[in-house]
Amino acid sequence: MNSKIRSVDVVFDGRLDQVAEYAQAAEAAGVGGMWTTETGHDAIVLSTLALAATETLKVATGIVIGLARSPMTIAHQTVDMQDLSGGRFALGLGSQIKPHITRRYSMPWSKPVAQMRELVQSIRAIWDHWYDGEDLNFVGEHYQLTFNASLFRRHPLHPERAPILLAAVGPAMMRMTADQADGFICHPFMNEQYYRNVIEPVLREGARSRLDDFMTVISPNVVIEDDSEEAEKRMLNLRNRMAAYGSTPAYRGVLEEHGLGDFHTRLNLLSKENKWREMGELMTDDVMALFCIRGDMDAVVGEVLRRYGDLATTIKFPVSQLAVATALRNRLALS
Numbered sequence: 001m002n003s004k005i006r007s008v009d010v011v012f013d014g015r016l017d018q019v020a021e022y023a024q025a026a027e028a029a030g031v032g033g034m035w036t037t038e039t040g041h042d043a044i045v046l047s048t049l050a051l052a053a054t055e056t057l058k059v060a061t062g063i064v065i066g067l068a069r070s071p072m073t074i075a076h077q078t079v080d081m082q083d084l085s086g087g088r089f090a091l092g093l094g095s096q097i098k099p100h101i102t103r104r105y106s107m108p109w110s111k112p113v114a115q116m117r118e119l120v121q122s123i124r125a126i127w128d129h130w131y132d133g134e135d136l137n138f139v140g141e142h143y144q145l146t147f148n149a150s151l152f153r154r155h156p157l158h159p160e161r162a163p164i165l166l167a168a169v170g171p172a173m174m175r176m177t178a179d180q181a182d183g184f185i186c187h188p189f190m191n192e193q194y195y196r197n198v199i200e201p202v203l204r205e206g207a208r209s210r211l212d213d214f215m216t217v218i219s220p221n222v223v224i225e226d227d228s229e230e231a232e233k234r235m236l237n238l239r240n241r242m243a244a245y246g247s248t249p250a251y252r253g254v255l256e257e258h259g260l261g262d263f264h265t266r267l268n269l270l271s272k273e274n275k276w277r278e279m280g281e282l283m284t285d286d287v288m289a290l291f292c293i294r295g296d297m298d299a300v301v302g303e304v305l306r307r308y309g310d311l312a313t314t315i316k317f318p319v320s321q322l323a324v325a326t327a328l329r330n331r332l333a334l335s
Contacts, residue, residue, distance in 0.1 A: 002309075002310065003305060003309035003310065003332060004309070004310055004311070004312065004313055005305075005308075005309055005312055005313060005314070005315055005332055005334075006032075006313050006314065006334075007031075007032030007033060007058075007313070007314045007315075007334070008031055008032055008314075008315050008316070008317075008325050008326075008328045008329040008332070008334060009031055009032050009033040009034060009035060009058075009060075009314055009315070009316040009317075009325065010022075010026050010031055010033075010034050010035070010316060010317055010318065010319040010321070010322055010325050011034070011035045011036075011037065011062060011219070011316050011317065011318050011319060012034055012035065012036050012037070012046055012050070012319050013037075013318045013319060013320060014319065014320075016041055016045075016046070016049075019046055019049040019050050019053070020049055020050070020052075020053035022034070022050075022319045023049070023050035023051075023053045023054050023057055023059070024053055024054060025319075025322060026057055026319060026322060026325075027054045027055070027056060027057040029322055029325070029326045029329075030326070030329060030334075031057075031322070031325050031326065031329060032058060032314070032329075032334070033057060033058035033059060033060055033090075033314075033316075034050055034057060034058075034059050034060075034319065035059075035060050035061070035062035035092070035316055036050065036059065036060070036061050036062065037061075037062055037063070038061075038063065038064060038065055043061040043062070043063065043064050044061065044064065044077045044081070047059045047060075047061055047081055047089065048080075048081065048084065051081060051084055051085040051088060051089065052084065054088075056088075057088065058088045058089070058090065059081070059085065059088060059089055059090075060089065060090035060091070060092050060165070061090075061091060061092045061093075062092040062165075062167070062185055062217070062316075063092045063093055063094035063167045063185065064091065064092065064093050064094070065093075065094060065095075065096045065100070065101075065105070066093040066094060066095060066116060066119050067095050067096060067101050067105075067107060067109070067112065067115060067116070067119070068096070068100075068101060068105040068107050071119055071122040071123050071126065071143055071145065072126060072145065074091070074093070074119075074123055075123045075126040075127060075130075076154070078091045078123070078162050079127075079130065079154055079156050079162075081162065082156065082158045082160065082161070082162050083156060083157040083158050085158075086158055087158045087160045087162075089162050090162055090163045090164075090165060090183075091162050091163070091164050091165065092165045092166075092167065092185050092217075093116070093119065093120070093164065093165070093166055093167070094166065094167035094168075094185070095112040095113075095115070095116050095167075095173065097248070097250055098112075110142075111141075111142075112173070113170075113172045113173050113176050114141065114142070115142045116166065116173065116176065117176050117180055118140040118141065118142045118143050119142075119143065120164055120166070120180045120181060121138065121140070121180070122138045122140065122143040122145055123164065124164075125137075125138040125145060126138075126145060127161050129148070129153060130153060130154040130155065130156055131156060131159075131161060135148055136148050163182035163183060163215065164181050164182050164183075165181055165182060165183035165184065165185050165215060165217065166180070166181040166183075166184065166185065167184075167185040167186075167187065168184060168185075169187050169250050169251060170250065170253075171198070171202050174199060174202045174203060175202055175205060175206065177203075177206070177209075178202065178203045178204075178205060178206020178207075178208060178209035178214075179205075179206040179207050179208060179209075180206075180208065181208060182208065182213070182214065182215060183214060183215030183216065183217060183313075184199075184203060184209070184214075184215070184216050184217065185217045186199065186216070186217060186218045186219065186312075187245075187251070188219045188221060188241075188245070189242065189245035189246065189251050189254055189291065190218075190254060190291075191254070191290050191291055191307075192307040192308065192311075193257060193258070193290075194253075194254050194257045195218070195308075195311055196311070197257060198253070198257060200311065203216070214313075215313045215314060216311060216312050216313050216314070217312065217313070217314040217315075217316060218308050218311060218312040218314070218315055218316075219315075219316050219317070220293055220304050220307070220308060220315065220317070221238055221242075221291055221292040221293065222292065222293045222294070222300045222304065222317065222321065222324055223235050223238065223292060223293075223294045223300075224295075224296065224297055224300060224321075224323075224324065225294055225295055225296060226296070235288075235292075235294075236280070238288070238291075238292055239280045239281075239283040239288060240276065240279070240280040240283075242283055242287075242288065242291050242292075243267055243276070243279035243280045243282060243283050244271070244276070244279070246263070246264055246267045246279075246283075247264065247267035247268045247270065247271040247279060248268075249264075249268065251264075252264045258290060260287070263282070263287070266282065267279050267282065270282075293307070297323070297324070297327050298327075300324065301324070301327050301328050301331050302331075304328060305328070305331065305332075315328060
């Protein structure tokens, strides 16, 4: 099999005061980049710290919650990251789901696919104004950007625009991603069968996804079995996380691909009763085998390559699994 993987990356999953340390460790190990998330911190703040602490490491958000922000804010922050780093930044955006947008961020929710399409288009329109001097005249259903005062026009220091990648789960969002974005970020609640049968055919329809530089980012769930307490703890955490994902209606289709639609219903009912421990206990080894690769280091690296080597341009692991990322990078002989 010919691998299309061009980068093996890590995802920051630590405390705010650990960003620089982890970024420098990733850079020293030679991995391609580090991704920042918005589960407990602001992804832009994390990215700023990671870029400032390194010289060659690429940094990407995975993800910034787009529907919780203004396109102008995102455009400014992205150019700041590019200027700060000399072009080492990539913008990963996602819509999130309705409860997060309306109840966590207190922002409106209407047509997420259409709004995300306009968000990408409006950010590009702002950049056309800043990089190329074009008039800013974006008027859509969700965003209207027409302010052209020269005092507030940015003049970016770095000439290259950051790529925009989108996280998508449903086919409509995936189709829009393939048509509008520079790359696709796959959700961790996924496996090879679902990617090949559901995701890849949709991605192939897009105008941008047919370009040679379109990025596909996959996050395999792996556990290195070495009889350690850490391995047992990671497996337990994965069971609980996969159970939470499996209970979410937006991810039901992944389970249905394996004839497990009723299993989603059971998980969803337990989640409404806040029975999170019981949900994790339902994730048997047979179910977890669909979503997790387990074994020694050589076996895990080989299986990641077998399953995703011809699908992903970027593979990423938690930074706590830097050793796995390094082993895969070495297997691929990436520079």
